[in-house]
Amino acid sequence: MAVTEVGCMGVEPSLDVTNDNTSEGQILTKLYNYIITAPGGPLGVYWGLEAENPTYLWAFFDWDSIEDHENFARTLGQEAVKHMSKILNRGFFTKHVEATPSLSVALQSPVTEIILAYFDPSISPTKRDSAIGYLKSLEDEDLKSLSGIQALSFGWGVENDFPLRGGSDDQKASILTSFIGLDGTGAQRKLRDSFVFEKLLRLLRSVEGIIKVETFSLSLRTLVRNTETREF
Numbered sequence: 001m002a003v004t005e006v007g008c009m010g011v012e013p014s015l016d017v018t019n020d021n022t023s024e025g026q027i028l029t030k031l032y033n034y035i036i037t038a039p040g041g042p043l044g045v046y047w048g049l050e051a052e053n054p055t056y057l058w059a060f061f062d063w064d065s066i067e068d069h070e071n072f073a074r075t076l077g078q079e080a081v082k083h084m085s086k087i088l089n090r091g092f093f094t095k096h097v098e099a100t101p102s103l104s105v106a107l108q109s110p111v112t113e114i115i116l117a118y119f120d121p122s123i124s125p126t127k128r129d130s131a132i133g134y135l136k137s138l139e140d141e142d143l144k145s146l147s148g149i150q151a152l153s154f155g156w157g158v159e160n161d162f163p164l165r166g167g168s169d170d171q172k173a174s175i176l177t178s179f180i181g182l183d184g185t186g187a188q189r190k191l192r193d194s195f196v197f198e199k200l201l202r203l204l205r206s207v208e209g210i211i212k213v214e215t216f217s218l219s220l221r222t223l224v225r226n227t228e229t230r231e232f
Helices: 023-037 066-080 103-107 123-141 187-193 195-206
Strands: 003-011 044-049 056-063 088-099 113-118 149-157 172-182 210-218 221-224
Touching: 003 066, 023 044, 044 103, 056 066, 088 172, 103 149, 103 172, 103 210, 113 123, 113 187, 113 195, 123 149, 123 172, 123 195, 172 187, 187 195, 195 210
Parallel strands: none
Antiparallel strands: 003 056, 003 088, 044 056, 044 221, 088 149, 113 172, 113 210, 149 172
16 A cells, blocks of 8 residues: 655754755755665655754655565665764654545645644544544535645554654654645645634544644655656
8 A cells, every 4th residue: 555654853953954055955865866766766755844943854755555665675775874864863753654645746835734633542443534534524625715725635644653742752642644735835824824724723632532733834845756856
């Protein structure tokens, strides 16, 4: 089953890691150009810094399966990431999400609003389905009333041991992630000020087993296998 690998890393505050005109920026660009063309590599790569806290670097990788990711990591992974220690000061996690098909559109939008809903790891399938139902209803109805939205994608993490950001080291969670692709910062402001956004957060917080909800935004660079880099 197709999955998206999600990686969150900490970068040194003094480094401009998404700027190709810097040596640190070249590390990421060369790395992701390498893996997107390497045999068995991902189908797509998206990376960027949090707008709200640019010491967090996020990267997303499209794979046909978790097995493909694991095989690539075993064969070429160590060679690929050998220079990452020069720009990172910590690694938070590498996990997987099974999201709806519009994820690539959301990640390639000029701005991507991310909503992470952390739940108790033992959340039941019924409660998981309820949360997905809320998102589907918003996609079909409320979000259509807002201009500037290019895509909505959502899905549960494959693993149930995502680290809780801001929590203790041993605090783990299941995560439901929502990705809202927007055509710019103006559309993002309208979204965050809207009743629809408030309703979405309220519905997620109403699901039994919720721990917390957090939001942030990204403007991601993109590489797709057999295509050129696109920047937004």
